Amino acid sequence: MPRFVIGSLTSERWYTQADGLPWLPADSVLSDALRDLRTTDGVLSVYEIPQPEDEALVRRIVVAIAAGMQRSRDIGFLLFERTAVEGLAIRINDAVPGETGDAHVNALHRDLEQLSARKLAALAEIMAHGDDGEILAKDFRDSLKAGIVAQHLDKNKVHKELRKEIGLES
Amino acid sequence: MGQGNCGQWRRGIDMPAPDLLADLARLPGSSRTIGGTVVERSLTPSRFSRALFRRMPEIYPTLIYAVEPQPFTDWLEGIGLANQLTTTFATNSSFLTGTSSVTEIVTNYSTGIFSATVPPLGSFSTMLSTSHMEPPNILATSVSVPLSGIGASLEVFTPMSVLRRSALSILSQGEHEDIDFGAVSMFSRGVSSFIAREGVRAVYALIETLRAKPPSFTVLGELLRELGRLPHKPSHDLRKKLLLQYLQSSSVLVRHVAATGLAELDDPSAISALEDAYRQVDSGRLKRHIMRVLQQLRGTAGCLAS
Numbered sequence: 112m113p114r115f116v117i118g119s120l121t122s123e124r125w126y127t128q129a130d131g132l133p134w135l136p137a138d139s140v141l142s143d144a145l146r147d148l149r150t151t152d153g154v155l156s157v158y159e160i161p162q163p164e165d166e167a168l169v170r171r172i173v174v175a176i177a178a179g180m181q182r183s184r185d186i187g188f189l190l191f192e193r194t195a196v197e198g199l200a201i202r203i204n205d206a207v208p209g210e211t212g213d214a215h216v217n218a219l220h221r222d223l224e225q226l227s228a229r230k231l232a233a234l235a236e237i238m239a240h241g242d243d244g245e246i247l248a249k250d251f252r253d254s255l256k257a258g259i260v261a262q263h264l265d266k267n268k269v270h271k272e273l274r275k276e277i278g279l280e281s
Numbered sequence: 282m283g284q285g286n287c288g289q290w291r292r293g294i295d296m297p298a299p300d301l302l303a304d305l306a307r308l309p310g311s312s313r314t315i316g317g318t319v320v321e322r323s324l325t326p327s328r329f330s331r332a333l334f335r336r337m338p339e340i341y342p343t344l345i346y347a348v349e350p351q352p353f354t355d356w357l358e359g360i361g362l363a364n365q366l367t368t369t370f371a372t373n374s375s376f377l378t379g380t381s382s383v384t385e386i387v388t389n390y391s392t393g394i395f396s397a398t399v400p401p402l403g404s405f406s407t408m409l410s411t412s413h414m415e416p417p418n419i420l421a422t423s424v425s426v427p428l429s430g431i432g433a434s435l436e437v438f439t440p441m442s443v444l445r446r447s448a449l450s451i452l453s454q455g456e457h458e459d460i461d462f463g464a465v466s467m468f469s470r471g472v473s474s475f476i477a478r479e480g481v482r483a484v485y486a487l488i489e490t491l492r493a494k495p496p497s498f499t500v501l502g503e504l505l506r507e508l509g510r511l512p513h514k515p516s517h518d519l520r521k522k523l524l525l526q527y528l529q530s531s532s533v534l535v536r537h538v539a540a541t542g543l544a545e546l547d548d549p550s551a552i553s554a555l556e557d558a559y560r561q562v563d564s565g566r567l568k569r570h571i572m573r574v575l576q577q578l579r580g581t582a583g584c585l586a587s
Contacts, residue, residue: 119462122570123502123537130565131533143499147462180463184506185541243566247544247577248510272465 113193115157115221116169117238118176120147122187125239140239147187148231155223155231158209158216159193171263173246174254175213178269182276183248183255191241196223199233212268213258252277444479444486445493451475452490455500468500472507481516484508488523501527502538509545521546525554533567540567544574549582 124143128135135141148155158172173188196203202224209220223234246254256277258264266279274280455468476483487504496504505527508520524546527539536558543551555575562568 121462121502122566123498123534123541126534126537126566131562131567177463181465182463184463185544243569245570245573247541247573249544249547249577 113162114160114164114190114241115193115196116160116172116188116190117148117155117157118173118186118188119180120187120189122185122243122245125187125189125243127239138236138240140236144235144239145232148235150226150231153224153226155226155234156209157221157223158219159205159221160190161219169244170246170254171213171258172216172219173244174251174258175209175211175216175264177246177251178212178255178258178264178273181270181272183252183273185248186246186251188244188246189238189241190244191238195237195241196234199230199237201226201230201234212265213263215263441482441486441489444482445490447475447479448483448486448490449494452487452494452496452500452504455503456497460499460503466503468503469507472504473511476511476513476516480513481519484516484519484523498532498534498538501535502541505538505542506545509542517546517548521548521551525551528554528558533562533565536562537567537570540571540574544577547578547581549578549585552578552582 121143124141124147126132126135126141127139128137132141158176160169160172169188169190173186177186193203204222204224205220207220207222209217211217226234255264255269255273256279259266259269259279266274269279271280451468451471454471455466458466458468460466460468472487475487479486487508491501491504495501505524509524511520513520521543524539524542527535528543530536530539540555540558543555552575555571555578559568559571559575562571
């Protein structure tokens, strides 16, 4: 079953009832989650994970997305099924490549288009009940360096301040 | 300069109550050198220092209360301490007569600062200070604070009331800022520069302000991350204790961001507390999050051991 990944999330915003917030309805997520889903013109960026799923590739996607940050931090990400998105009648556009520094990752980019506020909230609840993951700041810095060394990741697409932080620029 | 330099100072001047500095030097802690004239010494303001403090008149009978003489109160006014000092000692033979061989012992119960000053020595004055401030309720055990020798500068005495106002202002700024993911925010800059400027006492001020006026969870999360990542050694233990306290919160969300702060701090001494926290969670995001933090810290511990 094909899945999407969305990165650069603040993990603690995605707590559900099952995670220890008993006041939330069963299928809901903390409203703060919507702060992580910043859409532009009703469009939200996600990446489709090729089958069979490869955990290393998921990390590579998440790191590539976060490489545009000004400084390192912990990065939450979520995996959710493509069919669930289709079930909300959300249009999926696979013709727009991503803009990360990793060409392989960019080819996996998908735009979820024509989102209404209601659809976005429903999508957030689907995401929250998918699989969650996280890359802590220290791990992120190491992965970023490794990606650049392995030449997956274009150093010039990494934020200048972040390059300084990991010692790649004075 | 380290403890040995404390001895050097003692030999270099005629100090009426030299044992005081020796007692200060014996306080538990570690020393390090900052530049040529500044010594920073971490110590624990435990019962030891407080007991020493209370016994001061008994141990040093030559000390007298020195709040009355006009030159002294003028001096206090000049450095902004006149309204804060509740008890002040000076040596009978020196300070009040204006000679250069002066030892003054200044106590300040309201801010928790206790200092012994030896001015002037050559072209600069030296000051040793320590804090005997009771840790806030949130900190159940004693904490480490710096003992600083500072040439002529008295910035360490920025009143706690001023620091608390600064802390409140920084936290309020955080409430009004839309902090972008992975951006260097005004809030994070404010926290780091506050601690860089005021040191451990800034962290105390933040702790007191957090207790008096808890911020939103969003701001608390950013604050705990920032407190974890700051490269400020003197306040390391205090920041760790604060994060560990929040790790025991009844709120899963607060425990989550406390664990994140501990990951930023990357101090393996937090492992056992994190293991306890892990055992207390049945399942869900918090358990997975704590496990990730534990894995990182165990890796760090392995690196340090090798």
